[in-house]
Amino acid sequence: MHAEVGDKVVIHGRTVGTADRGGTVVEARGTEGPYVVRFDDGHESLVYPGPDLTVVRSTA
Template sequence: MHAEVGDTVVVHGRTVGTTDRRGTVVEARGSDGPYLVKFDDGHESLVFPGPDVSVEARA
């Protein structure tokens, strides 16, 4: 999985009733991650891509 600064990362909920989390890539620390992501709630976290993560390219 490849993401660039400005792309949107969606972390899909892994259990029933859990909502997806969306955020913007602010730093790519490698070609395939990890990515520093600022989520919609203001929280920043390193995201290591896995099967529950998808990337939406910026327009």
């Protein structure tokens, strides 16, 4: 899974009742991750891509 700085990511909830989380890639540390993501609530975290992560390409 490839993402670049500025791309949006969505991490889908893995259990019933768990909400999806969205954020923006602010740093890519490799061609296939991990990525530093700033989530919509302002929290930043190192994210390793997995089957529950979807990348939405930036149009800019």
